[in-house]
Amino acid sequence: MSGQLNNKVAVITGGARGLGAAYAMAFSKEGAKVCISDVLDTSKKVKEITENGGDVIGLPCDVTDLSSCHSMVEKVADRFGGIDILVNNAAMFVDLPRRTFLDIGSEEWNNVMAVNVRGSFNCSKAIVPELRRRGGGSIINISSSTALKGIPYTLHYVTSKGAIMAMTRALARELGDDNIRVNSLAPGLTMSEAVAAADNTFAPYNEASLRGRALKREQVPKDLIGAAIFLASDGSSFMTGQTLVVDGGDVTN
Template sequence: MNNPQTLAGRIILVTGAARGVGRAIAEACAAAGARLVVADVLEEAGEATAAALRAGGAAARFLPVDLGDPDSVARMGEAIAAEEGVLHGLVNNAAIATGIGGPEFDTLTIETWDRAMRVNVRGTWLVTRACAGMLQASGSGRIVNVASDTALWGAPRLLAYTSSKGAVLSMTRSLARELGPRGIGITAVAPGIMRCEATEYVPEARHRLYEEGRAVPGPQVPEDIAATIVFLLTPGAIALTGQTLPVNAGFVFA
C-alpha cells in the first residue's frame, strides 16, 4: 500500500522557490518523492535551486514568473500544461514583504500598498486560475497558500502586507467552496517571521518579539513549515480544505 503522506508521482508547482521558504518547501516536496516545478522572478537563483534538486536525485525544472505581470503568469501556466498536462499540487508561496516594522498607516505610500496587493493578492489568484484546470485533471489537486500570522494578530506598522495576507486567507475560504466540487482541496498556512535571506532587513526587535512570544520560544526557520505543507499536498488532506493552520510554534493560536 502506498504511504498517503508521500508525494511520489505527484507534480508540484512551488512559486517563489528560488530561495528561503520556497526553496525549503521545494526540497521537502522533492524528499517526499514529488516532481518539482520551481517558479520565481529570480531566474538565476531559481535555475540554481532546480539544478540542486536534480543533483539530489529529484526531477525538477525552473520556470520564470513575475506575479505582478498577468502575461508572465499565463506563460508559466501554458508551459506547465505543454510539458506536464496535469498538476497535482500548487504552493502559492511567492510574495513581497517590505516595510516590516516600517511606516505607520498614514505614511504608507500608495505605491507600496498597490504593489503588495498586485503581487500577493492578485498574483495568488492569477496563479491559481492558471493552474486550476490542470489540478482538476489530476483527480486529486491540492493547493496550499502561504499566508502569515500577521493577518491573525494584526501586526502594526505593516498594513499593506498584513492586509494582503488577510485577503489570501479569505480567498482560501472562498476558493474552497468553488474548487471543492472539482475535487481540489485548498488550505492556508500562517507562519510567523522566519530567519532566512528574505527577512534579513527585518529589525532585530521584531524578530525578538516573535522568538520570545512563542509557546516554543526561539527562531522559526523555513524548514519548520515544510513538513506541514508536504502533508497538505497529499490526497489525504482534503478534509482540511478551507482551513488556516497557524504554523508558528504557538505565537498565535487558532
C-alpha cells in the same frame, strides 16, 4: 524513491530562494516533480534539487501578470504531463519598509496587493484547469501569522495576508466539487535567507516572537516543511478552506 508526494507535480511560486525553495526541495524529496517559478533566477535552486536526485524545472513567472502565469502553467504541463499542487508563495515581504500606514503611498499599497493577493488569484486561475484535468488537487496559499496578530507598520502586507485567508475559504467552496482543496499555511516570523540577511529590520520582531511563543526559539524554514507536505498530500484529503498556523504557539486565538 518512495514518498508522500509520489507521482505528484507541484508548482511553487517565488521558489528561487527562502521558504519557497525549501518547500520545493522538501516536495522533491517526497517524490514530487517540481517547478520553481520566480521573477528571480531559479538556476541555483534547480541545480541543488537536481543534484539531490530531483526532477525539477525553473521558469520565469511574474505572478502579477496573468499571461505569464498561463505560459508557466503550459510549460509545466507539457514537461510533466499535468499539475496536482500549487503553492502560492510569491510575495513582497522582506524588502518592504516598516512605516506607519499614514506614510504608505497608494503605489506601494497597490504593488503589494498586486503581488500578494492578485498573484495568488492569477496563479490559481491559470492552474485550476490543469488540476481539474487530473480529477483534483491541492492549492496552498501562503498567509502569515501577522494577519492574526495585527502586527503594525506594514499595513499593506498584513492586510494582504488577511485577504489570503479569506480567499482560501471562499475559493475552497468554489472548487470543492472539483475535488480541489484550498488551504492556507500561516508561518510565524521565520529565518528564511532574506529575513536572516535583514537582521537590522527583523531583530525586534524576532525578539517579540520569541517572547510570545510557547516554544521559545527561532523559527526556521524546516519548521514549516511537515505542514506544507501535509497540506499538499492525501493526508489532508478531507481538509479544505482552513488556515494552518505554524508559529511555535504564538497566535493563541
